[in-house]
Amino acid sequence: MVDSVSIRTQSPEQTRRVGQKLGELLQPGDVVLLTGDVGAGKTTFSQGVATGVGIGQPLTSPTFTLAAEYSGRVRLVHADLYRLHDEAARSGRPLAELLAEIGWEDELESDAVLLVEWPGVAAAGLDALAIELVRAPLPRLDERELRCRATGKRSKQRLDEWVKRWLF
Ligand SMILES: Nc1ncnc2c1ncn2[C@@H]1O[C@H](COP(=O)(O)OP(=O)(O)OP(=O)(O)O)[C@@H](O)[C@H]1O
Numbered sequence: 001m002v003d004s005v006s007i008r009t010q011s012p013e014q015t016r017r018v019g020q021k022l023g024e025l026l027q028p029g030d031v032v033l034l035t036g037d038v039g040a041g042k043t044t045f046s047q048g049v050a051t052g053v054g055i056g057q058p059l060t061s062p063t064f065t066l067a068a069e070y071s072g073r074v075r076l077v078h079a080d081l082y083r084l085h086d087e088a089a090r091s092g093r094p095l096a097e098l099l100a101e102i103g104w105e106d107e108l109e110s111d112a113v114l115l116v117e118w119p120g121v122a123a124a125g126l127d128a129l130a131i132e133l134v135r136a137p138l139p140r141l142d143e144r145e146l147r148c149r150a151t152g153k154r155s156k157q158r159l160d161e162w163v164k165r166w167l168f
């Protein structure tokens with residue numbers, strides 16, 4: 001079983017499709033972490049995941065709400081902690097304190113699928129599928145590399161099932 005693998009996409013639609021294939025096999029309690037620069041494609045990928053999970057409504061960027069919950073075949077919590085990291089840096093308050101205020105522990109313990117943009121240390125130590133989205137050098141504007149890594153037994157299993165689906 002592999003624990004790290006990467007795939008290239010050539011368009012936002014392709015990134016959504018790859019995300020959709022993952023969404024189709026996610027199970028309650030799975031954690032998916034999305035990192036990469038602003039505009040790398042984390043939300044685009046998340047939209048595909050939501051479709052795969054069977055969520056009918058459009059998934060939007062939760063930057064200002066921190067987290068949004070959707071229900072499909074399983075419950076999906078889509079979080080974007082960018083603003084929280086920003087607030088920690090500006091206020092000098094520890095991130096752990098800000099996380100406690102938004103009830104982050106409860107999100108981690110819930111049986112929803114947790115999909116997190118800008119996780120930072122909020123997801124340290126979790127068994128998670130970590131995906132870094134990386135832009136290609138110019139002029140390949142619409143190309144991204146998705147570097148995927150599983151950090152535990154459960155996420156390895158999911159990565160394995162997902163990679164098999166890339167081929168079909
Ligand atoms: N191969 C690709 N995969 C994903 N997005 C792509 C690709 N090519 C071009 N794009 C474009 O890049 C942008 C990605 O935006 P998106 O909001 O998904 O990024 P993000 O990583 O969530 O950013 P942020 O950190 O601000 O939340 C979109 O405008 C999308 O159309």
Ligand SMILES: [Mg+2]
Pocket residue numbers: 042043044061080117
């Ligand atoms: Mg985003």
